[in-house]
Amino acid sequence: MNLDRTTEQKAEILKIAMIGLLVILLYFPTFHMFIYDWSNDDNYSHGFLVPFIVIYLVWTKKDELRQLQPAPSNLGFVVLLAGLFTYLVGTIGAEWFLKRASLVVVLAGLILYLYGNAHFKCLLFPTFFLIFMVPLPAIIYSNIAFKLQLLVSVVSAQLIPLAGVALYREGNILYVSTGPLAVEEACSGMRSIMALLALSALFAYIMYKNRLKQWLLVAFALPVAIVTNIIRVTITGIMAHYWGKEFAEGVLHESFGWLVFVIAFALLFLVSKVLDLIFPTTPSYTSQQEAQAEQGDSSK
Structure with a gap:
């Protein structure tokens, strides 16, 4: 069982690495322009921090992601195609905003297509937080x-x-x-x-x-x-x-x-x-029970 699980984990890591490599190759010129704008435009100098923040946010979700079972969704393929089409339009029209923004759509589509709705919802905020590194059209x-x-x-x-x-x-x-x-x-x-x-x-x-x-x-x-x-x-x-x-x-x-x-x-x-x-935060019933249990333990 442990051997099978290790093999599955290695296969999963290899799959993510291959997909990541393909995305990097496709968007390499776009990444270069990202770095250029972040370095030369003070309005978007915070863009350097965004990828690291996203990596941290995904890392905080690691335990939750492990509990989820992949359930690939065909809707993700549609989203992926929409992102690639946006990238194509941006390339033909020399519109860098479309090329950059398409990265977020492509990543969202990949998550939804390969892993399903549960993974997509879990990674929704980290994925779309990437939009803050995209400069607006001039x-x-x-x-x-x-x-x-x-x-x-x-x-x-x-x-x-x-x-x-x-x-x-x-x-x-x-x-x-x-x-x-x-x-x-x-x-x-x-x-x-x-x-x-x-x-x-x-x-x-x-x-x-x-x-x-x-x-x-x-x-x-x-x-x-x-x-x-x-x-x-x-x-x-x-x-x-x-x-x-x-x-x-x-x-x-x-x-x-x-x-x-x-x-x-x-x-x-x-x-x-x-x-x-x-809008005060109302403790849930479970939280109240846990608090009462802790008080009971401390009084003994």
Whole structure:
């Protein structure tokens, strides 16, 4: 029996290795572009962490996966074909977003086709978490970033005068006494949004079982990122008035990048605590029995 089980395990490892090799060969140019974008685009520098996070999440599921029996699903073959077709369209049209995103669909299809629904459900979040390493198409990214630039500019232009600073706004340019301050794309909040969405999704998955709480926490990543960047631009404008434009746009501006992300994460953590108060976790009947049993043992 042990010999048969060892043989099955070796065959399974060999099958996974062969499939993994085929995926790597197919997506090798795409992996190269992933690394290039992560290295050269600060908006997606967190992409380097995503594969390692996914590997860890899968590893935490190892015991659960061992208990599941493979039940291949033909639906997975359809999903796999859809992913490969998306890759083909992206290759013909030279659209890197489609080629990159197709990797997630292909992996989902392989899991469903080879192992079935139970394995797919178990690995659903780790698989689709990979989407956070895929850069958005430039046209979509720029369109969203431009609208956020204007929003941040308009709100900051209303807040800065509250500190006694005379200000005139023209588009995304804020004019203070020491000169113009441009609310660049980096100040739009897109960089924070991309990283915070990934972080909030991971945080929600680990912390909550309630789907509503998970989705609410992820949804709050967007306004939190916008609010923190409004704070960043507002403080920069005030500093530029009192200490000079060079000071505000120099070391202060660079250090604000990390500070803003820390503030954003703190706000997100605060949101999670508010959600805990609004939607308190009710212990299951089994958990209550276990707690009562432990209390009984300790009293003896």
